[in-house]
Structures are given as C-alpha cells and as structure tokens.
Amino acid sequence: APHATGLGFSEVACDSPDAEQAALTAVDYLNQHLQRGFKHTLNQVDKVKVWPRRPFGEVYELELDTLETTCHVLDPTPLANCSVRQLVDHAVEGDCDFHVLKQDGQFTVMHAQCHSNPDSAEDVQKVCPTCALLASFNDSRVVNTVNAALNAFNERNNGTYFKMVEISRAQNTPPPVSTFVEFVVAATDCTVQGAADPTKCNLLAEKQYGFCKASLVRRLEDEELSVTCKVFQKQPQPASVDAAGPAPAVDQAAPPAPPANPPASLL
Amino acid sequence: KVVQSGPAGAAGPAVRLCPGRVRHFRI
Numbered sequence: 001a002p003h004a005t006g007l008g009f010s011e012v013a014c015d016s017p018d019a020e021q022a023a024l025t026a027v028d029y030l031n032q033h034l035q036r037g038f039k040h041t042l043n044q045v046d047k048v049k050v051w052p053r054r055p056f057g058e059v060y061e062l063e064l065d066t067l068e069t070t071c072h073v074l075d076p077t078p079l080a081n082c083s084v085r086q087l088v089d090h091a092v093e094g095d096c097d098f099h100v101l102k103q104d105g106q107f108t109v110m111h112a113q114c115h116s117n118p119d120s121a122e123d124v125q126k127v128c129p130t131c132a133l134l135a136s137f138n139d140s141r142v143v144n145t146v147n148a149a150l151n152a153f154n155e156r157n158n159g160t161y162f163k164m165v166e167i168s169r170a171q172n173t174p175p176p177v178s179t180f181v182e183f184v185v186a187a188t189d190c191t192v193q194g195a196a197d198p199t200k201c202n203l204l205a206e207k208q209y210g211f212c213k214a215s216l217v218r219r220l221e222d223e224e225l226s227v228t229c230k231v232f233q234k235q236p237q238p239a240s241v242d243a244a245g246p247a248p249a250v251d252q253a254a255p256p257a258p259p260a261n262p263p264a265s266l267l
Numbered sequence: 268k269v270v271q272s273g274p275a276g277a278a279g280p281a282v283r284l285c286p287g288r289v290r291h292f293r294i
Contacts, residue, residue, distance in 0.1 A: 011284055011285075012284065013282070013284045013285065013287070014284060014285035014286050014287030015287040015288055019287070020287075041290075041291070042290060043289060043290050043291050043292075043294070044286055044287055044288065044289050044290065045285070045286065045287035046285065046286045046287075047285050047286065048284075048285060065294065067291055067292075067294075084291045084292075087292065093294050119294065123294075
C-alpha cells in the first residue's frame, strides 16, 4: 500500500511494479522526443512520490538516473537491444524529473525535464588512465576525420549523395594519434556525381538517415581511414515536429511501430 | 522531510523505499 506521508503525497518503493512501469514509460517518452545523440536507458529510480489527481488517477513524480546507450536516437533498434555505453568510453549520464499520470491502468507522461552530462574525466581515468576522453565537435582533427569519412562513404556509395546531419561523439587518442568519430548522415536529392555544391542538395521529404562510425589513425607520414555506415529505412515526415521540446503527453499504449525490414548496412 | 515509518505499533525493521536498484553500474 502507498506509504502515506500526511503531506498530500504518498511514498512508494522505487522498485515497486508501478514505479518501475512509470519509469519505463518515462524513458520511452524521453527516447521518442530526443532529437539528437543517443538513446538513454534507465539506470536507477532515485525518488518517487505519488500524488492523488482529481477527479481520477494518480501522478507519479519521479527522479530518474539514465545512461547513454550505443544506439543513436534515429536508429530503429529497440532499446532493449541497445548496449549501455561503458564508463571507459566516456559515457553520458542523464538526470530526469518526470510527472507520469496513471489512469485506468495506463501511464502517460505529463511533464519531462532532463539534463545530461558526460561522466567526469576523473571518473573515467580512475577506471582507465589511458582511455580517450570525449573531444569537442569543433576540434580540427574531429572535423577533418568526419569530412574525410563522409567523402569516403559517398565515393564508395555510388548513387545518392549523403549529407552530414550531426556529429554525435568524438574522441582523440594519444600516439599512435587516432581520432574516432560517430556521426549521422542523411540522403539528399543529389547524386554523388551531381553534388558539386553540396549546399544545394536537400534532404529527401521522406528522410533516410544513416549512422556512421569512423576512425583516422595517423602514423608518421601515413593515415589510415576506416568508415562504416548503417543506413536506416526511410522515415515518413511526422505531421508536426515540436522543435522546442517534448509534447505535453504521449499515448504509451500506441508506440510507433518499428520498420518492418531490418536496417540496411553500407560499408 | 517527515515520513511516517508505518502503522502505529508496527514492529520490524524499517523498509528502505528509495533509491531503487542500480540496473547497470553506479556512476
């Protein structure tokens, strides 16, 4: 039974089935509304308060800790199949406050606010003194690696010209000096041969994104570039996109269906 | 914050309600 406080709300165990269901609904909501970066997964329910709601239902006020996964938010892979980014990779963690309404057995997010930060350099170096830390996206080595990787991908991909959408993460390692990047590309209305001026190439109305990982290893006078991209199925443009933040509510009973076909991979 | 520990006269150790379990690793 809820633990009455006399303060208007009740306290329930953070690991109670209802708190867990509310937290999972909240994390689904978070991932559906993230517009860049990687999907997050629930690590811990920090606090739960349950407020009665008139005329019906109750509101779960949750504080959640989340961890970054290796799946980009545009990747249709279900969250359950996404690996958690490990501390040695300099992962990002999230702190979130949610209000989730429970009514008629259904959970609906009413309010969401999250902050995310990379783990501290000290924490990473405590477990791995030689591991690479995250690099700034405007670092010249990062920008060079991303541009070289995108060019290489387009040269091998003899058809549609893919444009840069977002640099998602980047790391520079000590000698042999290497740069590792992860970035998002999208198909345009240009062909590779016809993309003399990429600024004139427009994204397709039916968006087709790809997620790429690349590395540039530098040895004396030699550079070795490697790039792998996974191109996802085309995504119909939603009727309205709330660029300012999360919509006020989402019907968790009807999550968007994943694509019927697995994502195509291009090397 | 004042929290009632349970029904008056209830015996036994207090149950820790929160935070919940760590699912992956502690930050």
